[in-house]
Amino acid sequence: MLNPLQMSSRVLQRASPSLRRLAASRKPCLSVVSNPIRTAGSLSQRPNSGFVSFPGALKSSFTSSLKFETPDSYTALPTYRVVDQDGQVVDPSFSPDIADEAVIKLYKDMLFISIMDLIMFDAQRQGRISFYMVSAGEEAVSVGTSSVLDKEDVVFCQYREQGIFKERGFTTEQFMSQLFANKNDSGRGRNMPIHYGCKPLNIVSALGSRVATNRLTLVVKHTVSSPLATQLPQASGAAYALKLQRLQDPNAKPRVAVAFFGEGAASEGDFHAALNIAATRSCPVVFICRNNGYAISTPTLDQYRGDGIASRGIGYGIDTIRIDGNDIWAVREATKKAREMALQGGGKPVLIEAMTYRVSHHSTSDDSFAYRARVEVEDWKRRDNPLTRLRKWMEAKGCWDETMEKETRASLRREILKAFAEAEREKKPPISSMFEDVYEELTDDLKEQMGQLRAMLEAYPEEYDIGSYDGGIDSLEGEMGRR
Numbered sequence: 001m002l003n004p005l006q007m008s009s010r011v012l013q014r015a016s017p018s019l020r021r022l023a024a025s026r027k028p029c030l031s032v033v034s035n036p037i038r039t040a041g042s043l044s045q046r047p048n049s050g051f052v053s054f055p056g057a058l059k060s061s062f063t064s065s066l067k068f069e070t071p072d073s074y075t076a077l078p079t080y081r082v083v084d085q086d087g088q089v090v091d092p093s094f095s096p097d098i099a100d101e102a103v104i105k106l107y108k109d110m111l112f113i114s115i116m117d118l119i120m121f122d123a124q125r126q127g128r129i130s131f132y133m134v135s136a137g138e139e140a141v142s143v144g145t146s147s148v149l150d151k152e153d154v155v156f157c158q159y160r161e162q163g164i165f166k167e168r169g170f171t172t173e174q175f176m177s178q179l180f181a182n183k184n185d186s187g188r189g190r191n192m193p194i195h196y197g198c199k200p201l202n203i204v205s206a207l208g209s210r211v212a213t214n215r216l217t218l219v220v221k222h223t224v225s226s227p228l229a230t231q232l233p234q235a236s237g238a239a240y241a242l243k244l245q246r247l248q249d250p251n252a253k254p255r256v257a258v259a260f261f262g263e264g265a266a267s268e269g270d271f272h273a274a275l276n277i278a279a280t281r282s283c284p285v286v287f288i289c290r291n292n293g294y295a296i297s298t299p300t301l302d303q304y305r306g307d308g309i310a311s312r313g314i315g316y317g318i319d320t321i322r323i324d325g326n327d328i329w330a331v332r333e334a335t336k337k338a339r340e341m342a343l344q345g346g347g348k349p350v351l352i353e354a355m356t357y358r359v360s361h362h363s364t365s366d367d368s369f370a371y372r373a374r375v376e377v378e379d380w381k382r383r384d385n386p387l388t389r390l391r392k393w394m395e396a397k398g399c400w401d402e403t404m405e406k407e408t409r410a411s412l413r414r415e416i417l418k419a420f421a422e423a424e425r426e427k428k429p430p431i432s433s434m435f436e437d438v439y440e441e442l443t444d445d446l447k448e449q450m451g452q453l454r455a456m457l458e459a460y461p462e463e464y465d466i467g468s469y470d471g472g473i474d475s476l477e478g479e480m481g482r483r
């Protein structure tokens with residue numbers, strides 16, 4: 001199957017002239033057609049009609065009152081929830097759309113992530129991995145959204161969405177191989193820990209695959225990427241490709257792109273570019289903001305002054321909802337609906353702002369008590385937690401109890417520690433792999449560098465743990481390595 005970015009260019013190359021014209025046309029113009037002034041072929045103002053017909057403000061009416069709008073004129077958007085902090089259902093129309101076993105699976109996925117996070121955070125402290133980021137307190141957003149998406153929807157993550165990988169079937173071994181950068185890591189050990197990617201699970205990775213031009217082979221790896229918000233225009237572009245694919249082939253499976261980001265990332269220019277292009281081109285993309293209160297040390301009060309991120313969606317003409325991100329049922333209901341809306345008609349973007357709290361430090365490189373009080377964190381932990389909420393709901397329903405909780409925790413811990421030990425023992429990728437995936441054939445420069453590397457490793461073997469790399473020094477063997 002072609003990935004969305006490949007599709008967009010291929011579809012456009014092969015498209016008929018009419019499809020190309022359609023793809024290039026701006027969807028909002030379709031609605032403008034129904035504007036009587038516009039259809040009359042004039043953009044000028046109709047005298048005394050009371051309605052503005054400037055091309056940039058088609059829905060506005062004239063007023064003679066000189067009044068600036070202030071954000072305080074509007075009440076904040078409400079926060080949708082289904083279940084409260086105590087696991088009590090507050091939406092009387094709600095009934096679960098899945099059986100108890102499926103709910104338990106969701107809970108186990110959330111539990112898995114939270115236990116893996118604790119273990120790996122400690123592993124970093126012990127010097128066994130270089131870096132880690134936990135998603136404590138935000139497990140419902142990732143697991144909940146993932147559980148109602150189609151497995152072929154293309155997901156673009158930020159870096160705190162390990163729950164999506166888990167829910168889609170990323171294995172414990174895959175998590176550990178990436179974290180330990182061993183030879184089984186699909187990213188070939190080139191990324192910092194937690195920069196996962198998985199093409200078979202449609203969580204964006206290797207989007208460009210191999211593009212050979214003369215001697216240059218570009219392997220575009222799209223794993224989670226640290227530069228904030230870069231995933232957002234990519235998601236809009238992928239959604240546009242999915243839209244074009246369906247225009248060309250009405251039998252193509254309806255799919256959306258889904259992009260995750262934090263409220264801090266929403267201060268990046270890429271966020272605005274992504275929302276605007278998605279709105280103007282009517283791209284079927286669901287933007288999901290995890291608003292967890294902090295962008296490293298920057299609290300939301302210093303990050304923005306408007307009504308969160310949701311108000312910006314409205315500003316871009318995007319259907320938007322704010323939800324309680326600690327309530328997995330609200331997350332599921334909103335995401336299901338958002339996906340449906342994104343696929344209606346020719347497609348359109350939808351924005352979800354999921355309110356939550358970053359319980360832990362930003363990463364292992366951070367000490368959050370330098371900028372927030374311990375008591376604030378303790379208070380949050382006591383007051384609200386997505387795992388506790390779902391657990392209370394399940395206990396009230398009679399499908400979960402203390403014994404199951406203990407047994408599940410113990411067995412998940414065993415599973416993670418076993419994979420941990422195996423991944424830690426596993427060899428690192430061959431040293432030669434650092435020269436690969438850019439050129440189809442090694443250039444003279446690279447051959448020379450490979451030879452220099454080999455000479456250095458032979459001269460100072462005790463300085464490098466050569467035995468820990470797959471194939472040892474011999475992976476630099478042969479003509480190339482000896483030059």
Ligand SMILES: Cc1ncc(C[n+]2csc(CCOP(=O)(O)OP(=O)(O)O)c2C)c(N)n1
Pocket residue numbers: 160226227228261262263264265266268290292294295296358362
């Ligand atoms: C373009 C860019 N600027 C700054 C950073 C440094 N940085 C890494 S994470 C982060 C905070 C992002 O916060 P948010 O998007 O709210 O996500 P969260 O970490 O809270 O999940 C910053 C500023 C970066 N990685 N990329």
Ligand SMILES: [K+]
Pocket residue numbers: 262263264290291292293294295296
């Ligand atoms: K944040």
